[in-house]
Amino acid sequence: xxxxQSPDSLSLSPGERATLSCRASHSVSTTYLAWYQQRPGQAxxxxxxxxxxxxxxxxxxxxxxxxxxxxxLTINRLEPEDSALYFCQQYGGSLTxxxxxxxxxx
Amino acid sequence: QVHLQESGPGxxxxxxxxxxxxxxxxxxxxxxxxxxARQPPGKGLEWIGCVSYRGxxxxxxxxxxxxxxxxxxxxxxxxxxxxxxTAADTAxxxxxxxxxxxxxxxxDVWSQGTMVNVSS
Numbered sequence: 001x002x003x004x005q006s007p008d009s010l011s012l013s014p015g016e017r018a019t020l021s022c023r024a025s026h027s028v029s030t031t032y033l034a035w036y037q038q039r040p041g042q043a044x045x046x047x048x049x050x051x052x053x054x055x056x057x058x059x060x061x062x063x064x065x066x067x068x069x070x071x072x073l074t075i076n077r078l079e080p081e082d083s084a085l086y087f088c089q090q091y092g093g094s095l096t097x098x099x100x101x102x103x104x105x106x
Numbered sequence: 107q108v109h110l111q112e113s114g115p116g117x118x119x120x121x122x123x124x125x126x127x128x129x130x131x132x133x134x135x136x137x138x139x140x141x142x143a144r145q146p147p148g149k150g151l152e153w154i155g156c157v158s159y160r161g162x163x164x165x166x167x168x169x170x171x172x173x174x175x176x177x178x179x180x181x182x183x184x185x186x187x188x189x190x191x192t193a194a195d196t197a198x199x200x201x202x203x204x205x206x207x208x209x210x211x212x213x214d215v216w217s218q219g220t221m222v223n224v225s226s
Contacts, residue, residue, distance in 0.1 A: 043219065049205060049212040056214075087151065091210040094166060097143075097151035101117035 001026050001090050003098035011104040018075040020101045022088035027068045032092035035064055035073045038100075040083045047086075048073065080105045108133035110201050110217035119224050120197075124188040124222055128201030135159050135182045139204035141213060142175060142186045144197035152197075156209060157184050164209045191224045198222075 002025040012018055023035070032054045035048040046055040048064035051071060075082055087100040114126035128140070155165035157175045165173050175185040178216040188195060198221050202213035 012117075032210070036213075043216040044200070044202075044213070045216070046205070046212055046214045055212075089151075089212065091212060093210075095141075095153035095210060097153070099150040 001028060001093055001096055003088055003090060004087060005086075005098035005101050006076045007101060008099075009102040009104065011106055012078055014078055014080060016076055016078050017102055018073075018082070019102075020073040020075075020086055022066075022071040022073070022089060022098050024069040024071070028071075029092045030067050030091045032090055033064075033066070033071050034089045035062075036087050036089065037082075038087070039081075042062055044087075075103070078103075078105055089096045092100065108215045110203065110215060112199060112201055112217050112220040114220065114222070116221060117225060118191055119226050120192055120224055121190055124191050124195060124224070125185065126132065126199055126201075127183050127185045128217060128219065129184045130184075130203075133156045133179065135179050136182065138207050139209060139211070140177070140184045141202045141204060143200045143213075144195075145219075146194070146197040151200075154186065154188075154199075156204065158204070159207075160209070162209075173223060174206050184218070196222065 003081040004023045006021045032052040036044040038044040052064045083105045085100045088098040109131045118124045136159045140157040172189045177184040198219040200219045201217045203215040204211040207215040
């Protein structure tokens with residue numbers, strides 16, 4: 001399953017909302033879709049699993065939604081620390097990752 | 107807090123075997139599945155394969171013929187051997203823990219990543 005993320009990059013101001021898309025080439029069970037954040041020079045961090053469940057310690061500004069082939073990560077009330085690369089992963093079949101969306105906070 | 111650290115050479119010659127190890131600290135390797143993933147320069151992440159603490163493996167079909175992933179619970183470590191490497195295997199390599207003990211799941215702990223260059 002190929003995952004295509006859009007946009008490639010996003011530049012927003014603090015306090016705004018970011019909406020990131022992950023589209024799958026074939027249907028993905030909602031149980032098997034995850035989102036990650038990777039800040040420069042750091043290890044990736046699990047944000048969302050099962051399409052909508054927040055991982056331990058993730059603030060409720062981060063939320064996941066979607067089903068089938070279209071999934072969304074929404075980040076509300078953007079903070080400077082949210083500047084990072086965000087990528088999706090499906091693990092219903094063989095595991096695959098999206099190419100990522102770079103979020104810049106102005 | 108569980109921490110993962112890769113070790114291994116940063117430069118491998120074409121046709122040779124790329125070998126990396128991942129040491130688990132701050133927790134036990136037992137009870138989990140453990141994966142390797144990589145990211146070539148300028149490209150997205152690719153899942154390589156995984157191993158359970160009992161030694162059960164699952165590999166990316168595109169790499170299966172060149173790949174061996176193993177686990178040594180006595181030293182809290184799992185390892186990757188990728189044979190017959192080419193320049194296409196140049197990438198940042200990550201090790202990661204599966205959130206729950208199944209072959210396919212999200213990764214809740216990741217290493218920092220280590221760059222491996224394949225070059226003569």
